[in-house]
Each structure stands twice: as C-alpha cells, then as structure tokens.
Amino acid sequence: MKNEPMTSNSPDSTPAAQVESMQVGGVALRIRPIEPQDDRRLVEFFNNLSPRSIYMRFFAPMKQLSAAMVERLTRVDPQRHIALVALSRDDPGHPMLGVARVIAQDDLRHGEFSIVVADAWQGRGIGAALLQRCIDLAARRGIQKIWGLVLVENTQMLALGRKLGFTIQRSGGAEYELTIDVTAAAPETERMVQRVPTL
Structure with a gap:
C-alpha cells in the first residue's frame, strides 16, 4: 500500500444533519x-x-488492509451499504474509535452487520451506540432483518446481541448466527443500549 496515495485526515465533509x-x-x-x-x-x-x-472482525488473521479493501470500505454505495464511524470529538485529528456496517443483500430486505471497536475503547458502549444507529437507519430504508456471524469466543458481541434482542443460533462449529427483526427491534434499541456496557 505504500505506493498508493491517500488523502489526509481532512475536516469532515459530511452534512451536519x-x-x-x-x-x-x-x-x-x-x-x-x-x-x-x-x-x-x-x-x-x-x-x-x-x-x-x-480476527473477531474478519474471521482470519490480517496484517494490513490492501488498497483495494480500503477503497471498498470507504467508498460505499449509500443505497445498499450503511457504514457509520465513531470519531473522537476532542482528540486532535479526530481518530476513528469504531466502525459498524449493515450491507443490504440483493433483495434489499435483509442485511448483514459487522462491527469493530478500537481495543482501548472497548467496554464503553461505543459499539452498542453504533449498532443502534445502524439498526435505526436500516429500518428507515426498509430493511426487515439484519443478521451476522459471530465467533463462539466473541463473548462481548454475543452479550450485546442478547441485550439488543438478536436471536442467536449455532451456525457451525465455531460460529453463531445473530438475527434481528429490524421492524420490531428499532423502537426498543434506544432504551436497551443504555444498559449495555460492552463493545
């Protein structure tokens, strides 16, 4: 990636709304x-x-993100790919503390979630706040169900899933599948997330 140009941490260009x-x-x-x-x-x-x-996020060891992966993860299709970041508001440069995503499948009624929070900031509710907002946005866009695979040893994510009302089923020897009915869950998420000190 050292030969690939990258932009600097410029000020946010996202509309205030x-x-x-x-x-x-x-x-x-x-x-x-x-x-x-x-x-x-x-x-x-x-x-x-x-x-x-x-490993908890990508299900495999990775030493670096390829330039192609960086582009795919930052230049998303806003119609199909909800991707929210949590930035430190006070630190210089506003570093990224967490990322959550919901990617709609072809039918646009189902979406797969993923989430990761910086190690130093895990356990403070950042992941819960991000996932809550992804669920809310997914509901507004007409997505009906969100699902994701979670490794058996990812106890923090399993606990968060239970608190937010995900159905948890064993998917394979090393994974659980978490599923939530977005239309039913979205109105409850704000109250639930306040009690989840994980991720």
Missing part, C-alpha cells in the same frame, strides 16, 4: 457515515487493532 455528537461511556463522540476521505483514518484504526480484534 448526518452527524451526531454524543457522550458515550464518558467519551465525546462524533458519529457519522464513513467518507472516502476516511481512508487514512481507517488504516490507522486497523493498524492499532490487536490481532484478536482483527
């Missing part, structure tokens, strides 16, 4: 859709993840 500022677990956050200009932030975020957090 799409940006939400909040305090979560004592952390001042700015939550907004991911932007192409987040490419460097995303690489720095990934490079600071522990091998375990990378």
